[in-house]
Amino acid sequence: MKHPPLLQAKNLKYSFNETGTSTHVLNDVSIELFPGEITSIVGPSGCGKSTLLYLLGLLDRPDSGEISLNEKDVLKCDDKKRTILRNHKLGFVFQFHFLIKELSVLDNVALPMRKAGKSKTASYEKARDVLGKLGLLDKSNRFPHKLSGGEQQRVAIARAIINSPSLILADEPTGNLDTENSKKVHSVLSKLAIEENISVLIVTHNLELAQSCDRVIKMRDGRIIE
Amino acid sequence: MAMSLIGIVLGIAFFVITQAQTSGFEAFFIRTILGTNGAIKISDRFQDMDGTVSKVSKDGNFQFFFRSREEAQYTEGIRFPDEIRNALASYQDITGISEVLEGTAELAGSSRSFPVIFQGIRYHDHSQVSELNNQLIAGAIVDFAKDPMSILVGNRIAERLMLKIGDRIVMKGGTGTLQLRIAGVFETGVSQIDKKRIYIHLSTARQFKGERFAGSFFQLALDNPDKAPELAAQIQYHLGHRSVSWQEREKVWLDVFKALRISSAITVSSILLLSGLGIFNVFAIMVIEKTRDIAILRSMGFSRFDASAVFLWQGLIILFLGVLLGSFFGFLSTYFISEIPLRIRGIFSTDSFVVNWDVFHYLWAISLASVFVVIATWVPARRAGKIQPAKIIRETL
Structure with missing residues (x-):
């Protein structure tokens, strides 16, 4: 029996309004994401992949449509509630690691957990645990600029999963990495999806990486075509 | 940062x-001016009170307002000092009342003379409305208090006339001349006072001046000097004498x-x-x-x-x-x-x-x-x- 969808989006529409001109980015996009499933979205640049990811990640609001997380409508939530949901239920990985350069690896990873109200000790303990799983425990006291690109991205993944989210949203997570590191990052995400029953949505240009996912969604001109 | x-x-x-x-x-x-000239000075009697002060009732409380004094008529001095003193005694905020008779004279030392403004005071009263005690830099206040023919002089006058404690000095003008003994030298720090003012006994001043009331005024000390404008207005209204608070006097x-x-x-x-x-x-x-x-x-x-x-x-x-x-x-x-x-x-x-x-x-x-x-x-x-x-x-x- 298939699980109910973790996240369900229906008829999402989104447009940019700049200097009085409206540009439609998403047109009636609907998508379902399931726990333990790794899904990729592919398509040409500007087709609305990242915009869809930000809408599903509650970083932005669509012009119309519905988004429900665990069968609860999250579009009507106020900013405070959406912020809490991002902290507890969602994890983001971007093309660039976006680690805070003033903080050590350990501090960077522990940050979302500290925000969730957990103690420093508990946060650091969990951060070490997660870093250990990703093979970075020995780098925990380093600062981000002392790490390789692949390591930085794995730290970003560690930061995304420390609060045990239901969904990881990855926007071109391997876009800035070489082939070997891309494989490593993809392997980590796949492992997390299986072992932690996390749903992973990856936006990518890398067709090889996309094909290795459970499901591939193709987009063009703001619509899902396949 | x-x-x-x-x-x-x-x-x-x-x-x-x-x-x-x-x-x-x-x-x-x-502090200096309060300790020298007091908080309120009550001087000349008004003849047209209505043109100068008005009383307004506001929610049961009376407030007093000044209008222009330019057209007011004055009669110099305080004609009935005892009645005024009795009336002032009913004000709870007043902590000291000193009757003063002021006039001009000339002090003649051994070699030169010098114009001065004398103030006739009762020492006991005046000590309650001034810091005269503390302003004394030479001599003893008790010597002044017990000798009606003694005099306190400002330090600048003493310097100019080269006066020492115990010296005899002649005060000319008024009804004639008086021979007085230097009992003390004071310094207020206010140069206009230190180089012009002398203190003598009130009875001696009256005798010297010949006029009983002209130039007389009351100097008052208050419990709270900040209340002086309000109290001065009330006194002026009730007693019909010009009352000036220290704030108005030293406004500049x-x-x-x-x-x-x-x-x-x-x-x-x-x-x-x-x-x-x-x-x-x-x-x-x-x-x-x-x-x-x-x-x-x-x-x-x-x-x-x-x-x-x-x-x-x-x-x-x-x-x-x-x-x-x-x-x-x-x-x-x-x-x-x-x-x-x-x-x-x-x-x-x-x-x-x-x-x-x-x-x-x-x-x-x-x-x-x-x-x-x-x-x-x-x-x-x-x-x-x-x-x-x-x-x-x-x-x-």
Whole structure:
């Protein structure tokens, strides 16, 4: 029996309004994401992949449509509630690691957990645990600029999963990495999806990486075509 | 940021120092004039009271207002001093009443003479409305009190006529001449008084002047000198005699001190303002530099307030340190300044810098610094809170 969808989006529409001109980015996009499933979205640049990811990640609001997380409508939530949901239920990985350069690896990873109200000790303990799983425990006291690109991205993944989210949203997570590191990052995400029953949505240009996912969604001109 | 903190520290410290000095000199001046000329002077009798004072009932409370005195008619002096004294005794705020008879005369020493203004007083009464006791720099007040033919002279007069305690001196004018003995030399610090005024006994003054009432007035001391204008208006209304409060009498000097105090406050506030602008610039740049980090933090679940709080906390820390260090340096500097030797004679007498220790100087400085720092912090912090994470991340990629 298939699980109910973790996240369900229906008829999402989104447009940019700049200097009085409206540009439609998403047109009636609907998508379902399931726990333990790794899904990729592919398509040409500007087709609305990242915009869809930000809408599903509650970083932005669509012009119309519905988004429900665990069968609860999250579009009507106020900013405070959406912020809490991002902290507890969602994890983001971007093309660039976006680690805070003033903080050590350990501090960077522990940050979302500290925000969730957990103690420093508990946060650091969990951060070490997660870093250990990703093979970075020995780098925990380093600062981000002392790490390789692949390591930085794995730290970003560690930061995304420390609060045990239901969904990881990855926007071109391997876009800035070489082939070997891309494989490593993809392997980590796949492992997390299986072992932690996390749903992973990856936006990518890398067709090889996309094909290795459970499901591939193709987009063009703001619509899902396949 | 360190420069902005230093600016806040210096701004608070300078504010406290300048206010301590200007208000110190003002307070000292007020003490001097209260100790010399009293809080209220009641002199000539009015003839057209209606044109000068009006009484208005407001919610059951009476308020007194002055209008122009230009058309008022006066009769010089106080004609019925005992009745006035009895009436004044019913005012609870009045702590001392001294009847004074004033006139002009010429003091003739051994080799030269000098024009003076004499004030005939009853020593016991006058000691309650002045600091005459403390202003005595030579001689003994008891010698004056017990000898009706004794005289107290201002130190500048004593210097000019080369007078010593016990010397005999002749006072000319009025009904004739009087031979008086120097019982004491006083110094108020007010040069116009020290070089013109002498004190003699009231009975001697009346005898010398020949006129019983012309030139007579009452000098009053009050429990709370700040109430003098209100009380003077009431006295003028009820007793029909011209009553002038010390605030009205010394308005020019008080306005000068006030202008000085405000001017120095404005000048020093500019240091705080510039520091506030410095903080604003630093934070505004920091928000721009950290826009991406803020967007990432927002994506991790940090709220708008969290983003603002980072800057607000930094602003508060700067303010806290600035207040602490600024108040400390202000206090310390004020103390050292009060020890600097500075001889001033003219409007008061002092041999060192006069400072006024007032907690309100600190509160004002802290309030001003708080306003500037809070505004300088709040605006960038608000901007940080308004950062749209999706837009920033999209633009970064």
